[in-house]
Amino acid sequence: VVVSDRLGQILGVERGHGGAVAIIDREGQLVYRQPNVNLTWEKRNWLQEYPFLKAVLDGRELKTTIDSDLDGQKRILGLTPVPLIGWVVGAGRPEAEVMGPLLSGFLLNLAVLFVVGLAALLIALGLSRTIAAPLQDLQAHALALGRGHQKRDIEVGGFLELRDLARTFNAMADEIRKREEKLQEAHDELEKRVAERTFALAKANESLLAEINERKIAEQGLAERNELLESMFSSIHLLVAYMDTDFNFIRVNRVYAEA
Secondary structure, eight states: OOOGGGGHHHHOOOOOTTOEEEEEOTTSBEEEEESOOOOOHHHHBHHHHOTTHHHHHTTOOEEEEEEOTTTSOEEEEEEEEETTTTEEEEEEEEHHHHHHHHHHHHHHHHHHHHHHHHHHHHHHHHHHHHHHHHHHHHHHHHHHHHHTOOOSOOOOOSSHHHHHHHHHHHHHHHHHHHHHHHHHHHHHHHHHHHHHHHHHHHHHHHHHHHHHHHHHHHHHHHHHHHHHHHHHHHHOSSOOEEEOTTOOEEEEOHHHHHO
């Protein structure tokens, strides 16, 4: 015989947060509940109210949720059999009470995660700006170097790697300027030599033209003298013969030929 009224002396522990302990006999009747509630015999028939109780009476443990008729809340319920007498012991608590701390912890973790993520984002934005701005300056400097417009060294702040990169750019720009100066010197020297050669060629050309003109004048004078001599040789009335040193006739005038 189980005197359920005397179970309160053993199990009558105050349970907070809506917790409760129940004992069900082998017929599925609720014989004890702490804290105690007044229920009709029909409401005490948990096997009829909750058919899943049959599996626990058969020796299986069970964890489930139920909609309680006592307070209208959904409760999380754990049930375990007592093999010695074939009864069932159950413990339950409102789901809201169980999930409240979990939900609060989740929301707290979510808030912490959000704050940490926001801080990380702000830090990342700050770091990205400290990197992006010098990189933009280096890019503009490189483009200006490519166009030959950059005449001064670049100075950037921020990370050591960026400063090293800026020093590398400055060294490269200095080397480019030195090469451009040497190239300009070579270009000026070449233009100077071309100008000297051009001037010498012009003087030679002028001298050649003067010589050609002199020769033309000389040839013209010789042709005029030859024409004069030919006219005199042909029209003179004396007998004229032109012979070599052996007295061989080379040429005679018309009068000599007729004679």
